[in-house]
Amino acid sequence: MPGPYAKFQIPAECGCYYPDVKRIMDLKKSDGSYVRILSCELCRKSYEIPLDANKFPRDFIKKLDKEGKIMARIE
Ligand SMILES: [Zn+2]
Numbered sequence: 001m002p003g004p005y006a007k008f009q010i011p012a013e014c015g016c017y018y019p020d021v022k023r024i025m026d027l028k029k030s031d032g033s034y035v036r037i038l039s040c041e042l043c044r045k046s047y048e049i050p051l052d053a054n055k056f057p058r059d060f061i062k063k064l065d066k067e068g069k070i071m072a073r074i075e
Helices: 058-067
Strands: 021-028 034-040 045-051 069-071
Touching (some): 058 069
Antiparallel strands (some): 021 034, 034 045
């Protein structure tokens, strides 16, 4: 199983890391909280993790507020 590509990286709940675990989208929930949807290609599972708005650029949060969700670019 591949390890993290950066020290700060946190494994998904299944224990896998990017690039096996891909970001699907970020969204703002109806209760005002922000979440990131991840999907692991090895385990075929999806995860929802909370996003701390204070740790993201203001422009990103503004866009999320306006659009409700931001899809990750799928390559
Ligand atoms: Zn996995």
